[in-house]
Amino acid sequence: MSEDLTIIKGNKTEQYESLIPQIKGLLDGEPDLIANLANITGALKEQFNWFWIGFYLVKENELVLGPFQGPVACTRIKKGRGVCGSSWERAETLIVPDVEKFPGHIACSSLSKSEIVVPILRNNVVIGVLDADSAELNQFDKTDQYFLEEILRLINF
Numbered sequence: 005m006s007e008d009l010t011i012i013k014g015n016k017t018e019q020y021e022s023l024i025p026q027i028k029g030l031l032d033g034e035p036d037l038i039a040n041l042a043n044i045t046g047a048l049k050e051q052f053n054w055f056w057i058g059f060y061l062v063k064e065n066e067l068v069l070g071p072f073q074g075p076v077a078c079t080r081i082k083k084g085r086g087v088c089g090s091s092w093e094r095a096e097t098l099i100v101p102d103v104e105k106f107p108g109h110i111a112c113s114s115l116s117k118s119e120i121v122v123p124i125l126r127n128n129v130v131i132g133v134l135d136a137d138s139a140e141l142n143q144f145d146k147t148d149q150y151f152l153e154e155i156l157r158l159i160n161f
């Protein structure tokens with residue numbers, strides 16, 4: 005695996021297209037889930053510098069905080085609660101342009117303004133979610149959804 009990340013400027017697609025082969029390199033040959041999730045958050049944080057990026061994993065019917073980059077966050081989220089719990093319940097990616105307009109949004113930080121949550125699916129069951137938060141409104145779109153879903157398919161569970 006490579007431990008150095010090349011960060012590029014460019015549009016969102018170019019940034020993801022530069023990052024994804026590097027994430028593949030980071031995961032290559034490493035079977036440990038936590039190590040791989042941790043490196044994915046590190047790579048995304050370095051390239052995009054979002055306010056918060058991290059995983060929640062389903063454990064005993066709750067989402068429990070996993071590897072992340074950014075300020076400390078809520079540790080447990082119930083199914084159907086907030087953006088993360090809603091993404092889990094619906095088993096679909098949720099893009100939230102303005103978190104204040106999302107009913108039930110869980111504000112781990114008042115600095116978070118927009119958010120995307122992507123479920124991790126294995127055999128049609130959600131086993132966790134990836135959550136990215138931005139300090140700016142309207143930061144996430146279908147391009148993020150497309151590439152983040154692709155990144156999650158790289159992980160071996």
Ligand code: SME
Pocket residue numbers: 056077078081085086087088089108109110111112113116119135137
């Ligand atoms: N805002 C999320 C909670 C997790 S934090 O943002 C890290 C939600 O509404 O589910």
